[in-house]
Amino acid sequence: MGCSHNCDSCSAGCGGEKSLKVAANPAATVRKVIGVVSGKGGVGKSLLTSMLSVGMTRRGYTCGILDADITGPSIPKTFGVHDKLEGCEEGILPARSEGGVQMISINLVLPNEDDPVIYRGPIIAETVKQFWSDVIWDDVDFLFVDMPPGTGDVPLTVFQSLPVDGILVVTSPQDLVSMIVGKAVKMAKMMNIPLIGVVENYSYLACPDCGKHIPVFGESRVDAVAAEYGLPVLAKLPIDPKLAAAVDAGRIEDAKLPDELAGALKAVEDIR
Numbered sequence: 001m002g003c004s005h006n007c008d009s010c011s012a013g014c015g016g017e018k019s020l021k022v023a024a025n026p027a028a029t030v031r032k033v034i035g036v037v038s039g040k041g042g043v044g045k046s047l048l049t050s051m052l053s054v055g056m057t058r059r060g061y062t063c064g065i066l067d068a069d070i071t072g073p074s075i076p077k078t079f080g081v082h083d084k085l086e087g088c089e090e091g092i093l094p095a096r097s098e099g100g101v102q103m104i105s106i107n108l109v110l111p112n113e114d115d116p117v118i119y120r121g122p123i124i125a126e127t128v129k130q131f132w133s134d135v136i137w138d139d140v141d142f143l144f145v146d147m148p149p150g151t152g153d154v155p156l157t158v159f160q161s162l163p164v165d166g167i168l169v170v171t172s173p174q175d176l177v178s179m180i181v182g183k184a185v186k187m188a189k190m191m192n193i194p195l196i197g198v199v200e201n202y203s204y205l206a207c208p209d210c211g212k213h214i215p216v217f218g219e220s221r222v223d224a225v226a227a228e229y230g231l232p233v234l235a236k237l238p239i240d241p242k243l244a245a246a247v248d249a250g251r252i253e254d255a256k257l258p259d260e261l262a263g264a265l266k267a268v269e270d271i272r
């Protein structure tokens with residue numbers, strides 16, 4: 001039998017290694033929690049998180065985003081959400097995009113969106129935990145957690161504290177793919193978190209005149225590396241200026257998502 005993470009009511013006698021899992025808000029319902037991680041900044045992790053939520057919402061699921069990138073939050077802006085969060089006696093109510101994506105982000109709490117977040121590590125970790133324990137997620141099928149890059153404090157907190165059902169690793173052709181995927185695989189294994197697969201972003205640019213695929217950041221090596229770790233490559237996403245413009249305008253929900261995203265959406269759907 002798997003660990004229930006409740007040592008108080010368990011008789012397994014496994015040595016008393018207490019679970020660090022944090023209980024969700026009693027009024028919240030979240031069916032699956034998916035982490036989106038990357039080895040370094042700027043590879044498109046937040047855009048992928050947003051597109052997965054939009055894509056799964058279009059497939060009829062209720063989606064939420066927990067923006068765990070506390071010092072570099074970008075999710076609300078991508079969805080054009082600027083209202084401050086509200087609460088009730090039971091907890092914090094997530095903000096909602098026009099399309100119904102629920103979200104929580106430090107940017108929805110700060111007096112001004114461009115205020116910097118100057119928190120010490122332990123405060124950042126507590127904030128992320130509160131985004132789980134205090135928020136009344138409303139009947140969410142898939143909660144995507146946008147993680148800061150790397151394998152630092154916040155990913156560790158998320159993996160230890162939240163019931164993560166799987167993670168997606170985002171890379172770019174430029175990345176030191178082998179090392180980055182290797183680190184993510186090892187961390188996930190150490191923390192007993194299933195790896196769903198790898199998504200390569202910035203794979204190519206389609207020439208607007210002839211449609212030829214130009215590998216702007218070099219030839220991809222993601223297939224060989226993913227195979228080495230027994231992981232599927234779920235998508236190779238193009239550089240798409242229209243997507244960048246939609247993000248900048250806060251209109252990601254109006255954007256045409258790349259066809260290549262279908263593999264990643266299916267992989268998420270399959271973990272139901």
Ligand SMILES: Nc1ncnc2c1ncn2[C@@H]1O[C@H](COP(=O)(O)OP(=O)(O)OP(=O)(O)O)[C@@H](O)[C@H]1O
Binds near residue numbers: 040045047072201238
């Ligand atoms: N495939 C793409 N086509 C066009 N623009 C993209 C693409 N992927 C990402 N971008 C743009 O590149 C910028 C960086 O992307 P994003 O913020 O998603 O990266 P990130 O990995 O989350 O970065 P950080 O580590 O800072 O959180 C954004 O402006 C985003 O809109």
